[in-house]
Amino acid sequence: MNWRGNLLRACQITxxxxxxxxxxxxxxxDKTEQFKGIAKYVLLPVVAITLFLLMWNAAAKTVVTDSAKxxxxxxxxxxxxxxxxxxxxxxxxxxxxxxxxxxEAVEMMVEAKAYESAAATATGAKQEALQTRSxxxxxxxxxxxxxxxxxxxTFLDQIGTSVRTVFFGFLxxxxxxxxxxxxxxxxxxxxxxxxPFIQIFKPVSPLAWLPLAFIVIMWYYAGYASGETxxxxxxxxxxxxxxxCSLWPTLVNTTLGVASVDxxxxxxxxxxxxxxxxxxxxxxxxxxxxxxFAGMRISLGVGWMVLIAADMLAQNxxxxxxxxxxxxxxxxxxxxxxxxxxxxxxxxGLVLDRFMIFFRNLxxxxxxxxx
Amino acid sequence: MNALLHHEASTxxxxxxxxxxxxxxxxxxxxxxxxxxxxxxxLSDINLEIRKGEFLAVVGFSGSGKTTFAQxxxxxxxxxxxxxxMEAQAVTGPSADRGLVFQNYSxxxxxxxxxxxxLSVNAVFRDWSKAERRDHVERFIEMVGLSHAAxxxxxxxxxxxxxxxxxxxxxxLKPKMLLLDEPLSALxxxxxxxxxxxxxxxxxxxxxxxxxxxxxxxxxxxxxDRIVPLTPGPEASLGPIFDVEIERPRVLAExxxxxxxxxxRNAVTxxxxxxxxxARDRETAASKHLSFRLPDIxxxxxxxxxxxxxx
Numbered sequence: 001m002n003w004r005g006n007l008l009r010a011c012q013i014t015x016x017x018x019x020x021x022x023x024x025x026x027x028x029x030d031k032t033e034q035f036k037g038i039a040k041y042v043l044l045p046v047v048a049i050t051l052f053l054l055m056w057n058a059a060a061k062t063v064v065t066d067s068a069k070x071x072x073x074x075x076x077x078x079x080x081x082x083x084x085x086x087x088x089x090x091x092x093x094x095x096x097x098x099x100x101x102x103x104e105a106v107e108m109m110v111e112a113k114a115y116e117s118a119a120a121t122a123t124g125a126k127q128e129a130l131q132t133r134s135x136x137x138x139x140x141x142x143x144x145x146x147x148x149x150x151x152x153x154t155f156l157d158q159i160g161t162s163v164r165t166v167f168f169g170f171l172x173x174x175x176x177x178x179x180x181x182x183x184x185x186x187x188x189x190x191x192x193x194x195x196p197f198i199q200i201f202k203p204v205s206p207l208a209w210l211p212l213a214f215i216v217i218m219w220y221y222a223g224y225a226s227g228e229t230x231x232x233x234x235x236x237x238x239x240x241x242x243x244x245c246s247l248w249p250t251l252v253n254t255t256l257g258v259a260s261v262d263x264x265x266x267x268x269x270x271x272x273x274x275x276x277x278x279x280x281x282x283x284x285x286x287x288x289x290x291x292x293f294a295g296m297r298i299s300l301g302v303g304w305m306v307l308i309a310a311d312m313l314a315q316n317x318x319x320x321x322x323x324x325x326x327x328x329x330x331x332x333x334x335x336x337x338x339x340x341x342x343x344x345x346x347x348x349g350l351v352l353d354r355f356m357i358f359f360r361n362l363x364x365x366x367x368x369x370x371x
Numbered sequence: 372m373n374a375l376l377h378h379e380a381s382t383x384x385x386x387x388x389x390x391x392x393x394x395x396x397x398x399x400x401x402x403x404x405x406x407x408x409x410x411x412x413x414l415s416d417i418n419l420e421i422r423k424g425e426f427l428a429v430v431g432f433s434g435s436g437k438t439t440f441a442q443x444x445x446x447x448x449x450x451x452x453x454x455x456x457m458e459a460q461a462v463t464g465p466s467a468d469r470g471l472v473f474q475n476y477s478x479x480x481x482x483x484x485x486x487x488x489x490l491s492v493n494a495v496f497r498d499w500s501k502a503e504r505r506d507h508v509e510r511f512i513e514m515v516g517l518s519h520a521a522x523x524x525x526x527x528x529x530x531x532x533x534x535x536x537x538x539x540x541x542x543x544l545k546p547k548m549l550l551l552d553e554p555l556s557a558l559x560x561x562x563x564x565x566x567x568x569x570x571x572x573x574x575x576x577x578x579x580x581x582x583x584x585x586x587x588x589x590x591x592x593x594x595x596d597r598i599v600p601l602t603p604g605p606e607a608s609l610g611p612i613f614d615v616e617i618e619r620p621r622v623l624a625e626x627x628x629x630x631x632x633x634x635x636r637n638a639v640t641x642x643x644x645x646x647x648x649x650a651r652d653r654e655t656a657a658s659k660h661l662s663f664r665l666p667d668i669x670x671x672x673x674x675x676x677x678x679x680x681x682x
Contacts, residue, residue: 365524
């Protein structure tokens with residue numbers, strides 16, 4: 001019966017207690033108890049969601065203005081399906097275009113080769129003309145082979161950009177916040193020096209940070225045209241804004257975690273006379289990991305929330321921009337698409353949250369978080 | 372009670388083989404916490420000599436500064452006054468020579484049993500080869516009978532197994548003196564006597580000096596050569612030393628019928644209870660002037676029904 005224990009532990013660590021009653025049921029535990037669990041964790045949410053959809057449907061029929069109306073659940077679902085279908089159509093078209101270009105390149109290459117061999121036998125001005133012809137054909141062939149379809153990013157592309165941006169910003173924030181937090185936690189002097197910054201900057205909205213991030217990035221990339229730089233400017237502006245906002249929870253929690261390491265563990269380190277680095281890496285960091293990850297979980301949540309707003313303003317090709325562009329377009333599908341992206345944003349936020357819970361539970365031995 | 376109090380003559384008789392040399396000496400040690408008005412003296416005038424190879428038990432009520440005492444001996448905190456010397460060297464900080472077994476195990480939760488022990492061994496025996504250290508770790512895991520659970524983490528262990536791990540971790544450091552800070556108080560009665568026996572067995576095999584701090588008089592008599600009561604704090608100090616001259620191995624079931632055991636237990640308990648009563652009397656005497664008269668009032672029935680009846 002070990003598989004059951006392992007599965008139950010997996011449920012707990014991944015923060016998915018929904019599956020617990022199913023595992024227990026499969027293992028042949030008391031049926032009524034497990035059905036109660038299923039009713040609570042599965043049936044009840046399904047009923048609640050159904051109720052919500054009914055209410056939404058009713059609201060969609062009522063909330064109608066001259067120019068637009070609240071999209072119904074069906075319309076939203078349709079718009080979503082269409083967006084995803086559009087992505088695959090676009091990719092297929094791009095693939096075909098690329099294929100065509102490649103064929104063209106091969107043809108041109110063959111032709112160039114023919115000219116070349118003709119030039120080998122010819123003489124004088126004719127040979128030169130043939131050779132230049134072959135050279136120019138080769139160049140065109142290379143250009144055709146390197147062809148990149150320049151279609152507008154689809155909905156799924158934009159999701160990808162958003163997730164990349166948020167992770168980049170989050171990574172940046174973690175790289176700054178964790179060492180700083182460890183420093184603050186270990187030295188009360190450091191903490192006292194940084195507390196005013198933390199207190200003042202923590203509640204600042206991303207929209208206030210964005211112009212400043214904009215200026216810094218523009219200054220840094222002054223003199224470069226778009227496409228010349230490794231990172232897209234808009235991407236960096238978004239990521240920096242995410243970083244500035246998701247810095248604080250990690251910083252505060254890391255400080256707390258490091259400062260509140262169990263006195264007994266410190267005593268152990270004292271008795272063993274561990275060196276400073278050993279003490280840091282063998283005792284203090286492992287002991288503060290659970291709180292650190294709790295902070296990072298909040299950070300990632302904040303980052304994702306901030307990102308949508310930052311994308312809108314920085315015109316970074318992400319979900320925020322998608323919503324904004326749709327709003328500006330004002331086609332009949334606009335609101336259904338926006339409603340769909342609201343759900344997508346929520347789902348991705350949920351996945352990111354689970355992801356961090358999983359890591360947090362991995363490092364908190366003996367007391368996984370109750371979700 | 373007085374008949375059993377410590378006399379120099381009786382100690383010399385009991386250990387007549389070799390002159391008992393002190394391994395650790397505490398001289399006029401005082402320690403308190405806080406400063407100014409909030410200052411409170413926890414321990415004062417502690418004088419104690421611990422002899423090489425003996426099992427000494429310090430018995431005291433909770434709140435009498437037992438943990439402070441253990442931390443002082445371990446070197447985790449420094450005395451405000453007085454000196455602690457170990458083998459003629461002043462104790463200025465913690466050291467692997469005085470292995471401390473913590474009251475609440477303090478095992479690192481992210482390491483396995485083996486990992487916890489290996490951390491200590493690697494930290495202390497840095498000049499050993501990897502294979503030597505590994506064998507050393509395995510030997511001590513086996514000594515406390517945890518070979519089957521060496522890969523488990525503390526949260527997967529019972530209290531007794533955790534304390535065994537903690538014990539193995541300390542023993543593996545090969546300390547000159549074993550310091551046990553209430554090692555058994557967090558365990559259930561059955562595990563307690565079992566682990567107590569094992570500690571005794573290890574002590575007898577390794578011939579290590581042992582200082583155990585406990586709140587259980589029976590446990591102290593069961594295990595120790597000498598017992599020192601710690602008077603209740605604040606300003607706790609050590610009482611007279613009681614020698615335990617009951618033959619080893621001591622079996623709890625037999626001890627319960629032994630006159631020697633009973634009278635010793637009564638003597639230690641009576642001493643502790645008497646000093647505590649005295650301390651309480653002193654405290655109440657000190658706070659006498661604070662007493663005041665309660666106002667003389669009768670309870671009144673405020674319910675509607677009560678009023679109706681009166682009307």
